Amino acid sequence: MHVGRENLNDAGDLVVEMRDIAKRFPGVVALDHVNFTVRPGEIHALVGKNGAGKSTLMHILTGLYPADGGDILVRGERIEAMTTSRARHAGIALVAQHATFVPALSIAENLATGALPTTRSGFVDWKRLNAIASERMAAFGLDIDVRRKMENVSVAERQMIEIARALFADASVIILDEPTAPLPKHEVRMLFEFVRRQRERGASFIYISHYLEEVFALSDRVTVLRNGRGVGVFATDDLTQPELVRLISGSDVERFRRPVRETVGRPVLRIAGLTRPNVYHDVDLTLHEGEVVGLTGLEGSGNAALARGLFALEPIGAGEVTLDGKRYAASRPEAALARGVAYLPRDRHGYGIVGIASVRDNISLSVLDRLRTVLGFLSLRKVIGLVEGYIRALGIKTPSQQQPVEFLSGGNQQKVVVAKLVATEPRVLLLDEPTQGVDVQAKVEILRIIDELTTRGVAVAVVSDELNELIDVCDRILVFYRGRIVREFRKGDADMTTAHILHAIEGGTEAADDAVA
């Protein structure tokens, strides 16, 4: 079980060994002689920027793509031409972020896919079906009511069920692809515990993630890819986070820190006594010109709901809200935008980008009315000018304005959404997890963009539980707990540390702070 550090490339008892894997796509070398190994009973993290080759490598391992060169060995046995069915036979399984289940069927039915037990008269034998499913889940330490419909099962549970299903089908290597991106913190813990338990039983995991904290919390070894080349294999314990960041990006990514501001701008958005039953209560909050305010808290503590409410994606509740001194009550997103309130959604593929549409169409989408000629037709010159300006200002890497956004990397997709919002020239910018699913370098760039916006007088609210980033970019951080704002941290104060904020997030009072410090 324990990972010996002395012989990192020992070929003795490897479950998976990928040697000299090469893969070319037209015009591009996607993988340049990459080596990758997995030992029995280890959690092996695979990290790199978007586009470093992680996906391609895993697609080759699972047989989706043929490799142009190199060998794949599973338990020492060379597999000639890997195909998806050979990968499955060899015990390699992929658990995707959005597990492949039928939502309207029960857990038990999903587990039995294709082989429902029947009674003698040919009807489904529910008793037996549920009993078998329960038993299987119990065997992997999952105590779950298998009669529940899949659509009512949380994402973390779904992933655990999928892992259990794969393990039951004799998989010994499970690939977890960004499993925690859609998960709230407490579910991440639950999932990790489950993964560790399965490791103790001898299963191996390949863990792909942008969240480096999680890589350190979970993995035994790390393989780093950069631009299609292997940078190296490391025992996680031997690395520090800054070292890993350097390995991933190939250079020092400096941390961005917003300086302490001397003056406070005029108030822009004022919220007083805002209450939405069972979501948030008595919220008092003022956003000032040029200010960045972090709103943090546990999942469901009301911070994210407040942002969505202000943008009219959810009911906002009752209370007093004013924008520039005038009453603010938007009934629909377009009304919010018209008043100068813009929102960056947490779910980039949902409320964010139109993937099949071009960079140009995405960025100009919210301001089409402003880009018209006298006759009401779109002025291509104005559109191109606007889009070009934002591509430059935000450093969006795209071959052209006409590139469909779905082909950009996560960080650049996010910048496209930011550009679309900034184009509306908002007074108030609400950002919900702005750095989710983007690589280290892009994260820093996005923080820098937020900082720059405030010089134009925009009031920014950032909903996030990435505390380090909030500390770096926010003037104030407000902590939500069970729908109420319980603490405020100010930039420059001694207590604006992750430990203190984390303590407040979990409901700790100020008086108990000393215990943390």
Next chain:
Amino acid sequence: MTRWRSAVPAVLDNLIWLILIAVVLFFATQTDKFLTPINLRNILTAASVLGILVVGQTFVLITSNFDLSSESTLGLAALIGLFLIVPPGSPTWGAGTEIAPIASIAVILAMGAVIGWIIGALITYGKMNNFIVTLAMLIVLRGAMLRFTNGQAVTSIDSRPAEVFNWLGHESAFSLPWLGAVPVSVLVMLGVFLIAYIVLTFRPFGRELYAIGGNRAAALASGIDPDKRVRQVYMISGLLAALAGWMLAGRISSVQSDLGEGYIFNVMAAAVIGGISLLGGRGSIVGALGGVLLLSIIDRGLNLMQVSVFWIQSIQGFVILIAMFIDAQKVRFRGVAMTPSLDEPAGERDVAAGGDAMEHQPSARIARGDAG
């Protein structure tokens, strides 16, 4: 290899025109009756009713909806239009109101728009499924026609006021050298395509429709009212179906309760052959025009070659399959041909194009999968 590959999407995107040229050349070599002015005029005239329906359908399809009911709207509009202008107690039917033809046309166009609005309202306010709503409307309107005519035909042959109908149906606008008289209906169809092209490409309205079809949630969060737009595209579809009804009534001078039946298959086929995605958010109206012309040319050409009608249907179905096959290949090539960006090998993007990428899970696709 890289070079020819990068040309592939451009070829695939314009393939409809290449096929069109190939088909024209094929028929021209098979029968000398094909490349004649009268035949080309016939093809264009036959394409005009279909074309107008396809334009309406394209608006709806781009928002990732569809409208099965337009053939019934077409039939009902033709019927009501004639009913309103024939004199009371006309010999063949014994009914009629004999109102001014212009008024009659205004009534049926308004009726088409209202039918469209009702469909849109049921889908958006009523949160009903677009397939079921438009299928039900297809049946309801067809039933209304049957009830209205009691199974008989409405004829306008002897009615002078029907001239306005005939104008759109039969008349010619002007003459061109070689081709000869150009039918009004063909000009109207081309005009409708031109307006649709301008609206879809150069009006904010059109760009918003693509965004709604591409990702409805993102469009909503971008300050667009998707429901309002959906009601508007169904109104456009209904209005154009009524216009097509007017045109058809003028051409045949006699309307039966089954007028327009089966049109919807050709409408869908032409749109899809022309590259309009059934998932929404993709496709150009110019391609749709190519689809309309292709279907009309094949139909006419096979007729001229005296191919059995039974075969004609099968061949048209086959053409649709081939078009869909080519469309499926587009997805494969789309990601590859893009010039690679600096930080991202094309391979990874190719993965994304396949829809099963690990880092780009198809949630966007799921989000706009409500077309069913």
